[in-house]
Amino acid sequence: MEITYGQIVKAIKEKGCKNFEDIQRETEAGTVCGCCEDDINDIIKEHVK
Numbered sequence: 074m075e076i077t078y079g080q081i082v083k084a085i086k087e088k089g090c091k092n093f094e095d096i097q098r099e100t101e102a103g104t105v106c107g108c109c110e111d112d113i114n115d116i117i118k119e120h121v122k
Contacts, residue, residue, distance in 0.1 A: 074105055081096055081116050082120055085117065090121075091121050
């Protein structure tokens with residue numbers, strides 16, 4: 074599954090995602106092997122105030 078940085082940012086800004094589980098639910102990112110969890114958490118830290 075290929076979820077982009079932009080799709081994750083969009084989920085944060087437009088869907089109100091605030092944590093890894095929210096991102097998984099909205100985009101399915103990190104649901105296959107989970108190896109991108111650290112990257113997703115970094116994006117969340119960058120964009121969630």
